[in-house]
Amino acid sequence: METYNGENRQERRKKRVFTPMIYFLSELTLAWLIISIANLSFQIFAWASWSYIAMFTIFTHTAYKTYSIYMRQKYLRTT
Secondary structure, three states, rough: EEOOOOOOEEEOOOOOOHHHHHHHHHHHHHHHHHHHHHOOOOOOHHHOHHHHHHHHHHEEEEEEHHHHHHHHOOOOOOO
16 A cells, blocks of 8 residues: 655555464574585484584574564554
């Protein structure tokens, strides 16, 4: 939906609760699948040591993205 406030047009977005969490979980699942294929094992305890570092890095990056989406929605103007 587009709103016109006199000088410029802005797109108004709805606040979403579950959609960022679904993306968060799907990104973690995709990362788990890719790392599991690289290690030839779907069991997390059988992974190599570099895999834990990679998974932790991906987790923190995805968690930060989800957190910033929720913070951006918190300060989103709906008028």
